[in-house]
Amino acid sequence: MKYDFTTIMDRYNQDAIAVEYVHVPQEDGTAPTIPANELKIQEGLDLIPMWVADMNFPTCPSILEAMETRLQHRAFGYFKPRPEYFESIIHWHQVRHGVVGLKPEHIGYENGVLGGVMSAMQLFCAPGDKVLLHSPTYIGFTKSLSNYGYQLVHSPLKLDEQGIWRMDFADMEQKIVKENIHTMIFCSPHNPSGRVWEKEELETLAALCEKYDVKVICDEIWSDIVRAEYHHIPLQMVNDWMKNNTIAFYAPSKTFNLAGLVGSYHIIYNKTLSDRYAKYASLSHYNSMNVLSMHASIGAYSQVGMEWCDELNQVLATNVDYAYSFIQEHFQGVKLSKPQGTYMLFLDCTEWCKQHDMTVDALMRKGIEYGVIWQDGRPFHGPNHIRMNLALPTSRVQEAFRRLDQYVLNV
Numbered sequence: 001m002k003y004d005f006t007t008i009m010d011r012y013n014q015d016a017i018a019v020e021y022v023h024v025p026q027e028d029g030t031a032p033t034i035p036a037n038e039l040k041i042q043e044g045l046d047l048i049p050m051w052v053a054d055m056n057f058p059t060c061p062s063i064l065e066a067m068e069t070r071l072q073h074r075a076f077g078y079f080k081p082r083p084e085y086f087e088s089i090i091h092w093h094q095v096r097h098g099v100v101g102l103k104p105e106h107i108g109y110e111n112g113v114l115g116g117v118m119s120a121m122q123l124f125c126a127p128g129d130k131v132l133l134h135s136p137t138y139i140g141f142t143k144s145l146s147n148y149g150y151q152l153v154h155s156p157l158k159l160d161e162q163g164i165w166r167m168d169f170a171d172m173e174q175k176i177v178k179e180n181i182h183t184m185i186f187c188s189p190h191n192p193s194g195r196v197w198e199k200e201e202l203e204t205l206a207a208l209c210e211k212y213d214v215k216v217i218c219d220e221i222w223s224d225i226v227r228a229e230y231h232h233i234p235l236q237m238v239n240d241w242m243k244n245n246t247i248a249f250y251a252p253s254k255t256f257n258l259a260g261l262v263g264s265y266h267i268i269y270n271k272t273l274s275d276r277y278a279k280y281a282s283l284s285h286y287n288s289m290n291v292l293s294m295h296a297s298i299g300a301y302s303q304v305g306m307e308w309c310d311e312l313n314q315v316l317a318t319n320v321d322y323a324y325s326f327i328q329e330h331f332q333g334v335k336l337s338k339p340q341g342t343y344m345l346f347l348d349c350t351e352w353c354k355q356h357d358m359t360v361d362a363l364m365r366k367g368i369e370y371g372v373i374w375q376d377g378r379p380f381h382g383p384n385h386i387r388m389n390l391a392l393p394t395s396r397v398q399e400a401f402r403r404l405d406q407y408v409l410n411v
């Protein structure tokens, strides 16, 4: 490997919630956040951060170079995004996702993808409106939509005979009609299931949305993190109707581990939508770009960034293969649909809990006691599920699975 995916970084006291805080599920259903230095874990073991969706790799060197170059100039006044900012996004989407026809006027800055999704909701929905989502569901959608008072209508994804998560189009159609739904939030690739949607699935979805005039807010934050055998297709590329009725969100933050720098963007092709969206955004004066984050983004969406991203995907594929085989071979009663994208595992521990007469809380706590900081899957709508982040050096993933084998799941 040309880039560094093996160094074990000490992120403690370096502004990283991944290693500084732990949510420990209790019997009463709460999960207080405990500072990591107050957590009691078995002596001699360290923490392996496997929860929040950020990565334990040093970021791509071209990002650091771009920021360092900008730092040489000692002033940071008001600014407008440079042409290179838009050009680098357009080039990235062309090369990585085969997008043609994307222009600077289609792209708009967002502080974060989740914030963007919520702004788009205000454009498409009246207060208290119903919105269609798939479950399992990314926790951020659930929390933010509920806080705003929208009504969430879930269409469950179903596992097929091959153990692949699939949309249930009949269920979606029935809910769209019955609940009179005109807005949907679509996660592609899907967190937490790791599904990378196929062309036929996206076409069927598009036909359904067109039939009932359902506008789509499409969260494609995970679009760069996909196994080599799969291919991410932007929903807006499926057909012209979808292109004109979708607001899509992307970010270099997930791909390059830049969440702490803040910086995402939307793509809107339809001029009317884009004008209305810009008007809304201008009202609060809130969504404005940080100059270092702009340079980071330009550095990320570069030739070096492409090579780095390819290597990242190889490392993640190794980790996913390792974890998947390990679970199949050693953890009887733990079920997993192998993720096609993202770096998350969504473990179904229903059978395991039954076999061991243990609750998923107790299982979570036992893992944490041995330093495996995994995440409760229930807020993602997995009743006995645990979500696990594999974006760590492979040696750390192996160590985590060794501990789970030796101390947690097979005792």
Ligand SMILES: Cc1ncc(COP(=O)(O)O)c(C=O)c1O
Binding pocket: 053, 111, 112, 113, 114, 115, 138, 140, 187, 191, 219, 221, 251, 253, 259, 264
């Ligand atoms: C599907 C999805 N959307 C949005 C986000 C959050 O993005 P941001 O930090 O840009 O708001 C995440 C983070 O894990 C995510 O998984």
